[in-house]
Amino acid sequence: MSAYPNTAEADTADALTADTCNPVQLPVLGRDVTVPLVTGGEVTYAALDYAASAPALQRVWDDVAAYAPYYGSVHRGAGYLSQLSTDLFENSRGTVAEFLGCRRGDEVVFTRSTTDSLNLLARALPDNCEVFVFETEHHASLLPWRDARVTYLNAPRTPGGAVETLERALAARDPYGPALVCVTGASNVTGELWPVRELAAAAHAHGARIVLDAAQLAPHHPVDIAALDVDWVAFSGHKLYAPFGAGVLAGRADWLLEAEPYLAGGGASRAVARRADGGVDVTWHTTAARHEAGSPNVIGAHAIASACRALTEAGFDALVARERELIARVREGLAGVPEVRVLSLFGDDAPRVGVISFVVEGWNSSHFAAALSAEYGIGVRDGLFCAHPLVRTLLGGAPQEPGECGAPEAGPGERSLNAIRVSFGAGTPDEHVDRFVRAVRELVRDGARWSYRTEDGRCVPDRG
Numbered sequence: 001m002s003a004y005p006n007t008a009e010a011d012t013a014d015a016l017t018a019d020t021c022n023p024v025q026l027p028v029l030g031r032d033v034t035v036p037l038v039t040g041g042e043v044t045y046a047a048l049d050y051a052a053s054a055p056a057l058q059r060v061w062d063d064v065a066a067y068a069p070y071y072g073s074v075h076r077g078a079g080y081l082s083q084l085s086t087d088l089f090e091n092s093r094g095t096v097a098e099f100l101g102c103r104r105g106d107e108v109v110f111t112r113s114t115t116d117s118l119n120l121l122a123r124a125l126p127d128n129c130e131v132f133v134f135e136t137e138h139h140a141s142l143l144p145w146r147d148a149r150v151t152y153l154n155a156p157r158t159p160g161g162a163v164e165t166l167e168r169a170l171a172a173r174d175p176y177g178p179a180l181v182c183v184t185g186a187s188n189v190t191g192e193l194w195p196v197r198e199l200a201a202a203a204h205a206h207g208a209r210i211v212l213d214a215a216q217l218a219p220h221h222p223v224d225i226a227a228l229d230v231d232w233v234a235f236s237g238h239k240l241y242a243p244f245g246a247g248v249l250a251g252r253a254d255w256l257l258e259a260e261p262y263l264a265g266g267g268a269s270r271a272v273a274r275r276a277d278g279g280v281d282v283t284w285h286t287t288a289a290r291h292e293a294g295s296p297n298v299i300g301a302h303a304i305a306s307a308c309r310a311l312t313e314a315g316f317d318a319l320v321a322r323e324r325e326l327i328a329r330v331r332e333g334l335a336g337v338p339e340v341r342v343l344s345l346f347g348d349d350a351p352r353v354g355v356i357s358f359v360v361e362g363w364n365s366s367h368f369a370a371a372l373s374a375e376y377g378i379g380v381r382d383g384l385f386c387a388h389p390l391v392r393t394l395l396g397g398a399p400q401e402p403g404e405c406g407a408p409e410a411g412p413g414e415r416s417l418n419a420i421r422v423s424f425g426a427g428t429p430d431e432h433v434d435r436f437v438r439a440v441r442e443l444v445r446d447g448a449r450w451s452y453r454t455e456d457g458r459c460v461p462d463r464g
Contacts, residue, residue: 025322027427028241028426030047030055031044032044037377038461045377046379047379048423048424048428050355051239053238054239054240056241056303057306057427060241064303064306067299071085072084074298075296092302093301095305096248096250096301096304098308100224101227106251106252107251107257107287109291109292110246111234112245112297113140113237113245113246114215114236118141120249121256123260124255126178126255130150130177130208131149131180131181132169132179133145133150134154134156134162135390136345136387137184137387137390139386140215140386141182141234142387145182151169153165155345155390155393156345159195159198159350162194166202170206179206179208180208182211183211184212185218185223187216188216189394190345192346192351193217193350196212197228201229209232210231211231211233211234212234213234214234219311219425219426220323220354221320221353232252235247237307242300242307244297244303245300249291256288261293262293263294264282265294267294268285268290269282269283269285311426314426323354327354329430330422334356334437339360339361340361340440342356342358343394354423354428357394358419358420360440363443365383365419366382366458366459367452368443369382369459370452370458370459371452372440374450374461375449375450376439382418384419395417422436
């Protein structure tokens with residue numbers, strides 16, 4: 001039943017289910033947007049930067065639009081719209097818990113993003129907690145632990161090597177103190193899947209807990225907390241086809257409810273009273289609300305829940321099957337261009353999601369990405385992808401400052417400075433990946449058709 005009247009949610013859900021009985025892409029916003037080309041004319045924009053922010057599902061947008069007229073304050077409001085919005089917010093929490101396979105007693109905390117979620121957990125660590133994290137992590141899961149005792153683990157070259165590296169590090173720790181392992185589910189650089197279940201088993205065998213950064217995994221594969229046996233999962237709505245700046249931290253309640261609130265303020269507190277000495281006594285909530293101070297992002301939570309329902313109804317089996325076809329198409333196309341080197345930790349046969357990073361011999365990565373956009377209407381990303389240690393390891397060393405746009409970034413036998421990343425998912429049409437492969441071939445073979453210059457550190461078309 002819908003949480004609000006007069007909604008097209010049921011009709012949208014029926015249409016979505018009908019559209020996704022076969023492994024086809026899901027409707028997303030912006031699928032018909034056209035952009036100008038520097039060479040003249042316009043073309044439908046090919047959004048191939050899903051790893052940064054995926055376009056919102058049309059289903060999500062429709063659900064949000066249907067709720068918008070009924071928007072009201074959340075929690076403690078006596079009015080109908082306030083009660084309706086509160087129910088919607090809390091029902092969204094339940095939908096996310098179901099989507100993640102949460103266990104009895106697990107908490108679902110709504111945050112701003114994966115980064116926010118992991119910083120929250122870092123604030124909730126018990127005293128003297130040791131943290132173990134691979135250098136291959138995104139900065140969101142690499143950096144929040146700086147106030148704890150952190151062991152940074154070297155990049156493994158096989159999934160089994162990751163487990164062995166972790167086991168050695170955990171065996172050397174104090175067996176009686178608290179410990180936490182932080183690991184990604186899928187790399188935001190290579191797309192490769194990490195052996196989460198095996199890493200969780202290793203962590204628990206040595207008395208440690210584990211948090212899964214599922215920012216890149218959840219949009220592409222089912223994530224089940226109980227089946228993976230992880231203690232917490234963090235992910236972002238904007239990578240899960242839901243806009244509005246919301247995220248999730250879900251998992252074990254004890255550390256979260258024993259910690260001081262992440263933010264102090266209304267909503268986190270149950271009671272506040274002045275003391276005779278002029279101070280203030282506070283009783284904090286003992287639920288997820290403890291870490292959700294302030295007026296919550298109801299629309300963001302609702303959008304995440306809508307995306308969870310949409311992906312579940314579409315069926316991950318069909319979505320994964322189609323994405324594998326797209327991955328194979330891109331990888332085969334890039335393999336046919338000798339100047340292209342795809343970056344990988346675990347090798348060509350490693351399972352992965354639709355995230356592929358590469359370098360092109362003789363090309364400045366920013367120049368190449370700019371040409372893809374300006375001349376072909378293709379949006380990709382270039383740089384170090386907020387995973388600097390990993391990309392530098394894959395490139396073979398620390399990059400230097402990039403040169404002028406259009407200057408070769410690396411000649412034969414030289415190291416590349418940065419990389420190019422193409423990423424896609426449930427909303428990507430076949431034509432977009434085909435256009436990308438064709439554009440790579442043409443740029444490498446014929447060069448750019450336009451001149452480019454450096455502006456504020458970025459490569460942009462030179463318009464005279």
